[in-house]
Amino acid sequence: MSDVDLHGDVTVERVTLSAELAGGEGVATPDAAEYALWLGDDSLILAQQLSAWIARAPELEEDVALANIALDLLGHARSLLRYAGTADGRTEDDLAYWRDEPGFRSAWLFEQPNGDFAQTIARQLVASAYLFELYTALQSSSDETLAAIAAKAVKEVDYHRDHAIQWTLRLAGGTDESRRRMLRAVSDVWPYVDELFRDEPLLDRLEGVAVRPSTLRGAFDAVIDAVFAEASLDVPTGFVSSGGGRRGSHFSTLGYLLAEMQVLARQHPGATW
Numbered sequence: 001m002s003d004v005d006l007h008g009d010v011t012v013e014r015v016t017l018s019a020e021l022a023g024g025e026g027v028a029t030p031d032a033a034e035y036a037l038w039l040g041d042d043s044l045i046l047a048q049q050l051s052a053w054i055a056r057a058p059e060l061e062e063d064v065a066l067a068n069i070a071l072d073l074l075g076h077a078r079s080l081l082r083y084a085g086t087a088d089g090r091t092e093d094d095l096a097y098w099r100d101e102p103g104f105r106s107a108w109l110f111e112q113p114n115g116d117f118a119q120t121i122a123r124q125l126v127a128s129a130y131l132f133e134l135y136t137a138l139q140s141s142s143d144e145t146l147a148a149i150a151a152k153a154v155k156e157v158d159y160h161r162d163h164a165i166q167w168t169l170r171l172a173g174g175t176d177e178s179r180r181r182m183l184r185a186v187s188d189v190w191p192y193v194d195e196l197f198r199d200e201p202l203l204d205r206l207e208g209v210a211v212r213p214s215t216l217r218g219a220f221d222a223v224i225d226a227v228f229a230e231a232s233l234d235v236p237t238g239f240v241s242s243g244g245g246r247r248g249s250h251f252s253t254l255g256y257l258l259a260e261m262q263v264l265a266r267q268h269p270g271a272t273w
Contacts, residue, residue: 026145033087040080047073097265122185172231195243
């Protein structure tokens with residue numbers, strides 16, 4: 001028998017998860033906590049959606065890319081939910097695993113099902129274009145924690161946006177089948193865009209802290225119009241969803257997603273490994 005160690009020397013560094021979070025040790029006011037919850041829930045739900053593509057993407061490289069995007073979004077969610085929890089003593093895990101559907105504040109766009117690959121890309125194009133403009137503006141927040149989280153997130157979302165744009169162009173300009181699916185995907189996603197840019201009453205109490213979504217619409221439309229022009233796509237018109245995620249009213253898919261995401265924590269409360 002050979003005495004060669006086939007696995008080589010392997011070392012594992014111990015990592016403190018809390019040390020990876022952006023935003024420092026700030027404590028949120030109740031209103032800032034609610035705002036952080038909105039943004040954290042958007043990222044958490046989208047991360048869970050994209051994770052479902054692991055081992056199912058059309059290319060091995062895409063499998064890795066979607067997983068990395070999901071991990072980035074999970075990191076944003078952890079920082080935002082940690083900050084939200086400082087207002088009332090809850091942890092990021094409390095907020096992710098121990099709230100029921102009405103307690104979540106994610107917008108309906110993030111709750112749309114994965115569908116086929118084109119539908120995921122259409123949702124990702126809208127989400128990343130919106131998040132890029134949001135985090136760019138939020139870097140100027142008077143809340144130092146939110147500004148720090150945004151400064152870290154915007155660099156990663158910039159990559160997510162480029163990834164979605166490249167795939168949109170590729171599918172729209174590919175085969176007849178890929179273009180047909182991309183057209184259908186854009187049509188399916190578009191009713192849920194307007195909710196992202198509605199100014200809720202909470203924002204009146206967060207002047208200088210939060211970003212008014214309505215102020216982001218122009219920059220968002222400019223990016224989308226340029227992408228659609230290159231891809232020969234039209235911006236859909238017609239039905240606009242009522243939304244309501246910021247007030248705890250959710251799309252029908254969220255309950256199933258939460259059941260899958262929360263099952264382990266709820267079946268084994270306090271478990272560690």
